Amino acid sequence: MKNEYSDIDNLFKERLSDMEGNVEPNAWSKISDKIDASMSVNTYPKISAIKSWMYYAAVSSVIIITVAAVWVNEATSSKETTAISTGNKSIEAQENISSTGNTLAVVIEKEHVSATQNPTVKKEIKNTKKASVVEFATLEDRKEVILPDGSTALLNRNSSISYSDSYLKDYTIFVTGEVFFNLGSTSQKTVHIITHLADVEATESSFIVKTNKKELYDEIAVSSGKVSYSSLIENHDRMFILAGNKAVIGATGKWKQEAITSVNYNDWVTQKIVFTNTKLNSVFETLEKYYNVSLTTNNSEILNCRFTGTFERNNIDEILQVLSVSFDLSFNQKSQNYILSGKGCK
């Protein structure tokens, strides 16, 4: 029974078990910085003999200061009013801690972005033998990539595509995240797009491929032309999706097709958001996804209001201003969080 697969196992084992990877030139300096950071905690007891008297001197002075501080404390706490005022102070202190906690989180996120210098990373892995793979990945931005045959792929946030340098022979692209493909004006070849669950084939067409590794499903939404797919998990005939329809493919190999109902399914591609008598409830959902922000209200009746309008290439502040004027609202911003207040609608 097991022999059926030994070919696959052996193929990967032979080719990959001793494969070497391309190391980033500045990786060592980053690693040695991290080692320094972790060592500075550990080396404390390892103070050399010569310096040890300084260490003891330092410790004893700490003790002296502590004693003095306790004494001062006792002296002050004998006053009647301090009990209340220290109570207030401790609350203030807590507030301070929580607010610095927030900013810290933001700083770390920012560092994460700046650590990669350019948020869109193009990498080439040169492997030991012949192959090389081109990978494009985005973090917090969107990015258009021109494929070797002149077609384009637009990457949404946190997405990646890769293809081998023999792309013009095999026309095969691997995708994670959400990518809009616009194929065909320059080439008549069939392009193969492989996600973790499906194999998508397309010529002259435009469509979005969205993979979701956590919940294990794929979605293919076609804007123009005709796209076909088959599940990689179950054997079935190729299914076709016509423009205006989408297919969802699950991890068990099950799939379903339906018409695209949301006009904003490709808003990040067209940079145009359309609302027609839409409840603010779902207006906010669309905006949160588009701008990667969080929108909350202090009054749930605001969510009942209905809005009609189109936004093109606006930023989130401009949009919220329009909504504020329409429904007599005001809004406050704390980094990525917006809080809207007002009377709302019945």
Place this chain on the structure above:
Amino acid sequence: MLDRDIVKLCIAGDRKAQEKLYNFYASKMKGVCLRYSRSVVESEDIFQDGFVKVFSNLKNYKGQGSFDGWVRRIMVNTAIDTYKKNLPFKNSSQFDEFIEDELNTVELADELQEGDLLNILSNLPDGYRLVFNLYAIEGYSHKEISDMLNISENTSKSQLHRARKLIQQILFKYNGTR
């Protein structure tokens, strides 16, 4: 080969020795990290974290077994830690039932290259990729994998089966396009 004293020097905090050890293993370990990662970007994080762990745990290396194997195991464990918490089959019995069904045989294309195989691996769901790496490439048993990933042996078997099936399908598509 690395000489034996280098480990002692590294433990003592000798930066030159540490860099030498790093240079000796860097490209090999990068290869390991790439196999376990979704993307090149994620492999870089695993690579750096793995090396920091190698140096901070060096004093615990008892000299049993090969040093290569010890370094590699730390890299593998770092990769496992990165993906383990998100595995979708955690705490679910859905995947525990193990059915091995029939498969069509596929001719393996000789011209498949490392980059192609790596691409296939990186696009597998996390659970499939971990189990396939550990079983097929590293050579761990299902019992060992079930301990490492904290899953049942049957889950390990079914993940491996699904991984192989998925790989086979992708290889089939590759053959069709060449």
